[in-house]
Amino acid sequence: MERRAVPPQRLMATMLAVTAPSAATLIVLVGVTALSPLAALAAYGVIAATTAFLIHPHLGDLAAMTRWMRSLAQGVDAEPPRPRHERLVVDMIAAIAQLRRTWQSKQSELAKAARWHETLFDRLPDPLVLMADGRRVTRINEAARAAFGRDISGRDLAVVLRTPAVLEAADAVLGGAPGQEVEFTLPVPVERVFIARVERLGAGADGSTAILALHDITTVRRIEQMRADFVANASHELRTPLSTLLGFIETLKGAASDDAEARDRFLGIMHEQGTRMARLINDLLSLSRIELNEHSPPSDRVALAHIAERAIEAMQPLAAAKRMTLVARIDAATPTVPGQADELTQLVQNLLENAIKYGREGTPVEVTLRPAGRPLPTAAAHLTAGGAVAISVADQGEGIAREHLPRLTERFYRVDTARSRTLGGTGLGLAIVKHIVNRHRGALVIDSTMGRGSVFTVFLPAASGDET
Ligand SMILES: Nc1ncnc2c1ncn2[C@@H]1O[C@H](COP(=O)(O)OP(=O)(O)O)[C@@H](O)[C@H]1O
Ligand SMILES: [Mg+2]
Incomplete structure (x- = not known):
């Protein structure tokens, strides 16, 4: 049974307001001696009682609606009241119920979107760290938990990342500077190279104002190094016999041009060096050909x-x-x-x-x-x-x-x-x-x-x- 009680002060105040014109009329009548004060008092008593009796149910409807709206505002999902007397209150309750349904569906959409963003944040493959003032970590994703070996929420970023350049970038961005990027190396347990990107965010509900994203570029750096080493090595291997060849050609053109015995000896060495270069080029070509086909296993x-x-x-x-x-x-x-x-x-x-x-x-x-x-x-x-x-x-x-x-x-x-x-x-x-x-x-x-x-x-x- 829903409560429809009307607070007595409210009933009294409304009754006084509604009967104020009648009271004024009675006072005037008493003033011009058309009515005795006693009769006026009796008449006002009847008017007041009738008015209170008539307005009480309507006020009951309003009070029930007010209580319902208050509980909605407090987040309690109560049943709407069923007003019995006031048509206007019925319409208002229907409108508010409609508003409440729209608001509930919006809220569930928002909650769904928030959950989706949280999942996205958690599943992104790069370690991500949300930070608030003072470098306090507010949230980290799964990749970061795996990288740091624990959850560092609530603590200073410095408990896991001690590289000064990264901490300075975080401080600067938290202090209002534009986004920054820092490359750094973690020597243990195995040496890894990261790019740390710190970006400003609009203030989040949990106070986060910056995000730190770590991108592991160890493999990229290693491949770059290998390619550079390979080019340097291959050039070096080719240059050595080449300079020997050029040196002997110079000698043959000059000092040794008339010395048949030296010429034969030098040509022998030149042949050897030329053969060495050819062998190297053959091996390089074999290697690149095999590598090119490596993804398709042979079927003969x-x-x-x-x-x-x-x-x-x-x-x-x-x-x-x-x-x-x-x-x-x-x-x-x-x-x-x-x-x-x-x-x-x-x-x-x-x-x-x-x-x-x-x-x-x-x-x-x-x-x-x-x-x-x-x-x-x-x-x-x-x-x-x-x-x-x-x-x-x-x-x-x-x-x-x-x-x-x-x-x-x-x-x-x-x-x-x-x-x-x-x-x-x-x-x-x-x-x-x-x-x-x-x-x-x-x-x-x-x-x-x-x-x-x-x-x-x-x-x-x-x-x-x-x-x-
Ligand atoms: N059977 C082996 N006994 C001893 N050392 C070997 C043997 N095979 C390869 N190595 C070592 O491995 C190195 C690389 O071999 P390889 O790639 O065939 O280059 P290369 O023979 O042209 O030097 C050699 O330089 C040598 O030091
Ligand atoms: Mg060999």
Whole structure:
């Protein structure tokens, strides 16, 4: 039952106001002695009582409506009252109820939009930090939580970012300066490079007036560095034989032009340097061609036994020059692999060439081809499902120190640059091997013992329907 009680003061005040003209008339009548004061008082009593009786229900409707509007204003979603006497109040309640529905739907739209923005803020991949005066963090997104390892809401930004340049930029922007961008490096746990962008915001409900966005550019910087290094290395590798060539050409044109014996010797050196440049250019071209195709694995079926034999044949003269024997141990049960024959030949040749170059004179080099046994090494773990093939080249050279192993397949990386150059190496052989292996979705594993020798093993997926 809804409450319709009318406060007595309200009833009294309204009644007095409504009966004021009658009271004035009665006073006048008493004044001109047309009415005795007692009769006037009685008449006013009747008028007042009747008026109060008549206006009470209407005031009840108004009071109920007022109470309802007050509860709406306080956020209580009460049922609208049902006025019984006042038509005007009925219309007003209907209008207010309509207003309330519109307002509720607007409010739910706003709440939905706010939730959507919060989700968007949370899910954006870059770490984001909202800040209020004094660099107090008001909110951070999921990426920032992951980057900082904890929620730092309510604390100074400096608890996680101590780089002075970033803090200065945050202070400046919070103090009213326009947006700023700072590049900085976090040395731990692994060195990472970020761009921090601080922008001003209109004041948010929680007092936030600035946003800090971190963008990780470590990979971009690393690629830029690699490209710069690669260009510098390649130019350097080409410039050295080129300047030798130019130097001898000068000498041949001048001082040595009449010296037949010197001319022959110089031409020999020039040929060697020219060959070195050609080798380098060939390797660079191979590398770029293989890299270009790396995303599309080859689909021919290749028998590695045949490839190994061809590579051994091609390397025979090089081995003979160092009195080394090339031994093939081929397991006839080895399945074929999906592959590209020329690339796989180049792969085995590059490994053989290294084994001969870095192996001791007079020792054997072994090429082993077999179905890969289980368990496979971690690097080749992705191959377990469909069967795999292992081809390895083992030498009895001086071996490679452990710290060099992870970097051997980088372009131009050599353990001993001068020695590699003397032996005619370009520093690209293993980089080419690595890219061929990648294109074939295989894995390269290097085992080496100092003083004993090295084993380079390539794991390749077996052709489907041909697995062991
Ligand atoms: N079988 C091996 N034994 C010892 N060191 C090796 C062997 N294979 C490669 N290396 C080392 O790895 C480096 C890179 O090899 P590679 O990319 O083929 O370049 P290159 O042979 O032209 O120097 C070599 O310079 C050498 O220091
Ligand atoms: Mg090599």
